[in-house]
Amino acid sequence: MNKGSIARAAKYERRNQYHLLWAHFFKRFLHNDLISPQGETQITLIHILSVLTVPGFLFAYVAFKKYFIYLKSTPPMIRMAATLSDQGLLIAFSMIAMGFLAILEWDALLPERRDFAVLTPLPIRRKTLLGAKVTALLLFLWFFTTAINLFPALVLPWATADQADSLITLLWRIAVHLVSVGVASTFVFFSCVTLHGLLVNFPGRHSLDRVSRAAQFLLLLLLVQALFLLPQLSFAIKTLKQTDSLAAYLPPLWYLGLYQTLLGNEDPVYRSLAGTALTALGLSFAGSLLVYIFSFRERLSPWTEAREYQSPSVPRAQAWVETFLSRLTIRNEVEQAIFHFVIKTTLRSHKHRLYLGAYAAVGLAFSGVTTLASVRWVEEATLEQIQSALLPVPLILLFFLLVGMRYIFTI
Known part of the structure; x- marks a missing residue:
């Protein structure tokens, strides 16, 4: 065999390894004792998709009746207020749902010791291993964000559009909806990855491991509280344009501002919120990237496995x-x-x-x-x-x- 054939064979082998690894890592997200106690990943995936798509389907059904029947002949101001409320509600619900998924996959968000213990002795490049893990993480994020917002993305932009809007305008509204809700979910997901990485990758691992569990519980408490208070979001939206409004500190309203800015709303309040949304997204992405690289290098350290097997003592x-x-x-x-x-x-x-x-x-x-x-x-x-x-x-x-x-x- 000549050098070209050997290079092509090696490239094919790396590509094959990459596909096998990201599929394995994605299945590991579903093979979770919390959501799949029997290890049946396909049935678990169907159940999760069913649970996540039902709220979106019900919302799409209600929005269809709301805008095509009840609000069909109402004044534009009332219709606009209802539209803002529904857009903010969808963004907030998507963020909460993605937060719940991140908490369920808390230990799988970062590179796991078991995977590295099995895979590192094999002839697999580190770049391939890291790329497969990141691909599985991004695929998990995209897959479930799409499931949550599939029906609302098809109905809400169409229901809230003007009758004179063209097909291109309607498609643009759908794209804006997908982008706004998608980056909001991405912000929550990357923030959870960053927080988890900061809590488990510093000296004093076992004490910080307990802090990580406490942070997991506090995040769960915060998300449940936010879910109960979701109907009150419309009142916060009404106060956005007030001076020194506390509503400007609510993350769902940052991405509502991005939503309105992409639709062409030139209100400076929404532009300011859009800037905050993009800044928060960039910081969460940078933080998750740094903790991922650090976690990857930490897992490759020969001392990591010994630290993992140390049995922590019960606090006095x-x-x-x-x-x-x-x-x-x-x-x-x-x-x-x-x-x-x-x-x-x-x-x-x-x-x-x-x-x-x-x-x-x-x-x-x-x-x-x-x-x-x-x-x-x-x-x-x-x-x-x-x-x-x-x-x-x-x-x-x-x-x-x-x-x-x-x-x-x-x-």
């Missing part, structure tokens, strides 16, 4: 709290043993921790929403009114924690 504060609670509330020794067994097995399982944290996050978010709703319409709430609004909170939290405990005992 956690052990003291467990002992204090068991002795304070439980007198029977057998019940104390059961209490410690349940606590330790629950806290050592990532799947059980995340499920219980999800129920706790729903309870906290629901408590916050009900408390705010109780005092919202009171101009000057008294201490007694605030205390009265807070009374149901412990019962709500206890209910969701008990439901969560009951669920994790079945898995």
